Amino acid sequence: MKLRILQCLLAAAALLLFAVRTEAKTPAAYWNSDNAISPFRLPPPPAGFTPEYLDLNGDGTPDAIRSVTHKDIPVLWLDDDGNMRPGDLEGDTINDCLLVDRNRDGVYDLIVKWADLDGDGRADLQLVAEYPFKPTDEVWPNGHYMIVLDTDKDDIFNYIDWNTFRLECWQKSGICDFFPDYSGKTAFMKMHASTDKIGDLRFNWENPFLFYDPDKDGLTEMAIRLLDSPPHMKDPRLPNTCDHMQLTGRIDWVSIAVDLDNDNRPGQEFDFDFTLGFQGEGFDYSDQVHPLRNMRGVPEADRFFPDPRFRQLTELVYTDHEHAYDLIFKRGKWSRVNFVFDEDDDCGRWERVEFCDNLDPFKVGRSRGGFDNHSQADPSGDRGEWDMDNSGGGRLYISRFDGRLHLYGAENGIWRIDQNTSFYQGWDRLWQRRDPERFATVRYTDRDGNGFFDCIEYDLDGDHAFETTVDLKALGVDDRCELIDVSGFRYRDYTKLMQRMADNLWRQAQQAVKVAEGYGLNTSWYAKLKQAASLRERYHKGYWLQYYLYRDLEDRFLREQRADLLAQLNKAYFSGDWKSLSKK
Structure with missing residues (x-):
């Protein structure tokens, strides 16, 4: 009986094996080689392949594994922590180093190094060095030097496509669930150049890009990007060569991106609402030193590297999470401040709410000299403001004329309206052009130079001419507002600021409805705007509901030839005081 049961089990197993049997591309190929699904790991050598174990320092134990991956690409694993054993097919991703010869020319041109910095048995750092296949005098962007720091201990680092290497x-x-570790509290340093073209490898261009997770939900609520720009990037007239790509140890460009309403979530991992950016002399960060450990393997392995210097690093120099914000405001010397607000709430990546240029408000398209000149700018939907001499010191204010956040000291600003997020820019603008042909525009100007906008111009029909101009001084509206100094802000201060704006806009909108109905307007036309299910909707719909009712009342008073009510309406709307228009 037992024999019969065993025979039945073996037969069932054979049937199951047959049922899940697949036809491999080659008899010994790793299952996920060149499939149409994501290749998250380096394929091991084909079954039956015998790696070569190298004792580089003559101590009788292997220091390296010389092997191949799929497509017969040569790979070399270096043991940098002394735990490699004969029979291993790969090194570890704790302290070891992987070298790949992608074009099989005898030079390892893709290198990945892991390091456990705190000795807890898990990697805290991953360094990727990528080199061009052919020598070139053009430094940027031929190659990469990128370091990811796992400060939130989730073991996620960079992403390499192991089909293409x-x-x-x-x-x-999805929209913005990046494979590299950009979510949570994390950081990376990056330069689009190979290490042999960089002078001091302790420094980097994006040095660093910091991601903050103040509510500890595994998502990013703030991001600070700090750039140490080499001479070539400061002055594009300089040749793109090594001599003009060396780093200075000085941060000269900064952006602070904030998710003001903390509405990020899985599926919408990045939802930054505004960015405050600084450019100028900046600050020296050469004293921001961070020691390294477990970078150095056996010196005899240096010969395998196009440039072994990063293996010899004992420290990196960068501003960290705890000090970056204060250094920006206390040590930085800035000559210009930029402000961008994502009014259509479609930015799924930090750069998308970083770049609006103080150029032509109506020219559209990448590198065409307009508001969205930058390749990563939103073509429509963002509001940009520029303080070209840093007269305002990066301070902000909430205006009376629209209840929104503005940059104090800005000489002018532009809002290119994408009211219904029709030109959703999320990710693909670099590859798939979809720019608006017709859009509404609002321009703001500080005519009296007191740091506050006092002139607002509207082009609502999209004909590239401002048909309406509002002069706050002529209306008797004081443009001065309470200043907001964000230099001492922490994340909770930003969310309180957004809460304050949204609640005020929504409260004013309810007052506007009462006033409009008091003058006989049928506000049910705007039922969609009268329902707000979130903080962001109160902000967005609160503004638009007021604006529609303002214009409808304007239309009625014009028809009735009530110049007195028109004057009261304009002052009430642009001062945010609807009650002053209420019928007695």
């Missing part, structure tokens, strides 16, 4: 640090799932 390319660093793909911008790949993502």
